[in-house]
Amino acid sequence: MRNRILVISALIGAGILVSALAYAGCSSCGAGGGAKAAQSAEKGVINTACPVLGEPVAADTKYTADYKGKTVGFCCESCKSKFEAEPEKYSANLNK
Numbered sequence: 001m002r003n004r005i006l007v008i009s010a011l012i013g014a015g016i017l018v019s020a021l022a023y024a025g026c027s028s029c030g031a032g033g034g035a036k037a038a039q040s041a042e043k044g045v046i047n048t049a050c051p052v053l054g055e056p057v058a059a060d061t062k063y064t065a066d067y068k069g070k071t072v073g074f075c076c077e078s079c080k081s082k083f084e085a086e087p088e089k090y091s092a093n094l095n096k
Contacts, residue, residue: 044071045073046072046073046094047073050073051079051083051091052079052082055076063076063079065080
């Protein structure tokens with residue numbers, strides 16, 4: 001019985017951790033709030049949300065890539081790398 005309780009507690013804890021990480025997205029990488037995203041157009045990027053994760057793109061993002069002559073902004077380096085590897089997979093998200 002005690003082992004069952006420990007296993008259940010561990011699973012609940014793991015679930016909470018995964019949920020927290022999913023909610024955080026790329027915030028630790030520099031993704032900002034809505035005000036920063038609204039300003040990203042001023043920097044010249046064509047999007048206000050990351051095409052990979054959907055996180056807001058900070059106005060001062062250093063994570064950008066050129067796509068069909070336009071500058072696309074990302075919330076973090078990982079998303080930029082994923083986009084550059086498969087731009088067609090994520091390009092549809094630029095219009096959302």
